[in-house]
Amino acid sequence: MLSIKNLHASVEGKEILKGINLEIKAGEVHAIMGPNGSGKSTLSQVLAGNDAFEVTEGEVTLNGDNLLDLETEERAREGIFLAFQYPVEIPGVSNLQFLRTAVNAMRKHKGEDEMNAAEFMKLAKEVSKQVDLDPAFLKRGVNEGFSGGEKKRNEIMQALLLQPKLAILDETDSGLDIDALKVVSDGVNALRSEDRAILMVTHYQRLLNHIVPDYVHVLAGGKIIKSGGRELALELEEKGYGWLGIKDDDTSN
Amino acid sequence: MKSVPMLSSAFLHPAGETLPEPLLALRKERASALVDMPLPTRKTENWKYSSKYLKLADDMAISLPAEGKTGNSLAVPGYKVVFINGVMIPEASEYPDLDGIQITSFSDLDSDKAKALAAKLGSTLNHDQAQFARLNGARFEDGLFIRLKPGAVLDQPLFIIHETNADASGSAYPRIFVESGANSQLTLVEEYISSGDAQVLVNTVTEFSLADGANVTSIRLNMEGENVQHIGATGVLQQRSSRFESHCVGFGGPLRRHDLQVRLEGEGAETKLNGVVVTQGKQHYDNHTSIDHVAAHCNSEETYRNIAADQSHAVFNGRIHIHQDAQKSNADMNNKNLLLSNGAEIDTKPELEIYADDVKCAHGATIGQLDETSVFYLVSRGIGRRQANVLLTMAFINELVQQIPVEAVRETAQARLSDFFEQTFQEA
Ligand SMILES: Nc1ncnc2c1ncn2[C@@H]1O[C@H](COP(=O)(O)OP(=O)(O)OP(=O)(O)O)[C@@H](O)[C@H]1O
Ligand SMILES: [Mg+2]
Numbered sequence: 001m002l003s004i005k006n007l008h009a010s011v012e013g014k015e016i017l018k019g020i021n022l023e024i025k026a027g028e029v030h031a032i033m034g035p036n037g038s039g040k041s042t043l044s045q046v047l048a049g050n051d052a053f054e055v056t057e058g059e060v061t062l063n064g065d066n067l068l069d070l071e072t073e074e075r076a077r078e079g080i081f082l083a084f085q086y087p088v089e090i091p092g093v094s095n096l097q098f099l100r101t102a103v104n105a106m107r108k109h110k111g112e113d114e115m116n117a118a119e120f121m122k123l124a125k126e127v128s129k130q131v132d133l134d135p136a137f138l139k140r141g142v143n144e145g146f147s148g149g150e151k152k153r154n155e156i157m158q159a160l161l162l163q164p165k166l167a168i169l170d171e172t173d174s175g176l177d178i179d180a181l182k183v184v185s186d187g188v189n190a191l192r193s194e195d196r197a198i199l200m201v202t203h204y205q206r207l208l209n210h211i212v213p214d215y216v217h218v219l220a221g222g223k224i225i226k227s228g229g230r231e232l233a234l235e236l237e238e239k240g241y242g243w244l245g246i247k248d249d250d251t252s253n
Numbered sequence: 254m255k256s257v258p259m260l261s262s263a264f265l266h267p268a269g270e271t272l273p274e275p276l277l278a279l280r281k282e283r284a285s286a287l288v289d290m291p292l293p294t295r296k297t298e299n300w301k302y303s304s305k306y307l308k309l310a311d312d313m314a315i316s317l318p319a320e321g322k323t324g325n326s327l328a329v330p331g332y333k334v335v336f337i338n339g340v341m342i343p344e345a346s347e348y349p350d351l352d353g354i355q356i357t358s359f360s361d362l363d364s365d366k367a368k369a370l371a372a373k374l375g376s377t378l379n380h381d382q383a384q385f386a387r388l389n390g391a392r393f394e395d396g397l398f399i400r401l402k403p404g405a406v407l408d409q410p411l412f413i414i415h416e417t418n419a420d421a422s423g424s425a426y427p428r429i430f431v432e433s434g435a436n437s438q439l440t441l442v443e444e445y446i447s448s449g450d451a452q453v454l455v456n457t458v459t460e461f462s463l464a465d466g467a468n469v470t471s472i473r474l475n476m477e478g479e480n481v482q483h484i485g486a487t488g489v490l491q492q493r494s495s496r497f498e499s500h501c502v503g504f505g506g507p508l509r510r511h512d513l514q515v516r517l518e519g520e521g522a523e524t525k526l527n528g529v530v531v532t533q534g535k536q537h538y539d540n541h542t543s544i545d546h547v548a549a550h551c552n553s554e555e556t557y558r559n560i561a562a563d564q565s566h567a568v569f570n571g572r573i574h575i576h577q578d579a580q581k582s583n584a585d586m587n588n589k590n591l592l593l594s595n596g597a598e599i600d601t602k603p604e605l606e607i608y609a610d611d612v613k614c615a616h617g618a619t620i621g622q623l624d625e626t627s628v629f630y631l632v633s634r635g636i637g638r639r640q641a642n643v644l645l646t647m648a649f650i651n652e653l654v655q656q657i658p659v660e661a662v663r664e665t666a667q668a669r670l671s672d673f674f675e676q677t678f679q680e681a
Contacts, residue, residue: 048633049632049633050629050633052625052629071632071638072629072632072633073632073633073635073636073637073638075633076632076633076634076635077635081633081634082633084630087630088626088627088629088630090627090630090631090645090648091648091652092645092647092648092649092650092651092652093644093645093647093648093651097644098631098634098636098644101631101636101640101644102631102634102635102636105634105635105636105637105640106635109635141648142630158634162634162635
């Protein structure tokens, strides 16, 4: 489904990604771990199309099509979804209006009828229940004043509404209490399917108990330096990153 | 030294003799005082950003005839008074005879009432700051006088539709005077619209005089066309414990100027001024507000937002004057501005003069651009860039639009604003 070959990317002239190679097939769940500042969010943002980052080399294809040629909104419509590490607060745009606009943009792209306010309200209420978010949150500004955990649940809610082909979850587990972690994991597991892939960035093995990955990769210094099965996560938890020849806080490798 | 440009004498000849004698006399007196009215230039402090947009040709001095299409088709959820080119059109107006409430065109006032009005007309304004109110005083041909007796409550909003019919060049001088008795209540909606496309000047004055405990809400929508230069002034006098609330929504044009002056003369008076301005293309809009805290224990709260796209130009000047005896005044002024293009210009200036020592006075002004992170967040959900821009731009003023108390006006404003932004972001 997603194929990343020798991807290099920079921000403000500084190279962050230094040759990423990764193949993700439909139905698979991949976890990416790695020290702070190693480029995990950068990779996520580059895939979603944030043009603050410049791709200097390499290629990325989604089902054979060049992803890097597409605008951010086109990528989303083709099925890329990024759950942000730091979801953005947008006062003045209600969550409901935001979600409906997004869902309708997607439906329009697929040639489906747009949903009217009442239809969408019904759907939104169901999905908000699924992520254990009070429907009152629909009326508030997008992420406005949401707690860290509420923001993460709102991201998963969006994934459930938009039904992406590839969901990239950037630390969707961080800052969650135990119950919320369960809710979010259930949401992600509900997304798992034969024709969908999930790429999740995490620092914690505990998430991987809930969402069992097929592959675990270690990203350090802008490169994937090790890949393995889920046991790699356990090993990392036990030994830290030093074992792989990098310091825990190494960002320059 | 170059001589200062003067208002052309062509502008000194009022038309329309239907006014009662005391008002005709007043108008004449004011016209003679106008003989040497200088036109604002770059050097005129309160016009320095806007004088270049003022283009008065002699043929614009002609009074526009009070005829043409009426705003009849406009259905309003309330009472309605229609003015065309500054003259009331009774056939198009609908309002009942209500106890304790007088709604009369200036032309229909009897001599005694006209005399009483003549004594008050202009008294709410500082004409040195709103020079063009003088021109209106010399030229108005009709007007609307609204008087609420003590305790009277107008049960529905009163819409005053000021339509300018610009089939030929000329000018119109709409005028409103509201006298709100003790503890009376009123919501007034002024809608300025236009038809036709000849070059015209619309020069308005609206005055509110609030007695003790009166409660007045004023909504002003400026939606005139690209051929209209609009210079308006609103004066508000507030007595003890009265409450005034203003919501102005303005769309840019070749020249748009609104002066809003509030004097808090009685203790415990409160005023709240909200304003939204949007400009695009080469449009202009200039809001000058002024709040005088004359008495003690008064509150003022002012929130204005400007959004300027393309090569347009928005100006906000907010003056707060806290007089020596106005102890325990509470004044809060906030102006936020959004620049949608590098070619657009926004000038914002707070002017604070504080002569009392025990006061709270806060002010803030910012000029920013659309937040790229927010745009990215929206488009990453499949929302088109243009729609994302529209959503975020609306969000910038949404808080103020939501506060417009009359639902139909709020919806009109919202729809017009969103059309405006769709247009703004067309090429983007
Ligand atoms: N907009 C930016 N401007 C400058 N530097 C940036 C920018 N964005 C990211 N960086 C730098 O790129 C490097 C990688 O950052 P990134 O956010 O991808 O790390 P990460 O692996 O997600 O870390 P964490 O685990 O802390 O979330 C860091 O050194 C960061 O400071
Ligand atoms: Mg990160």
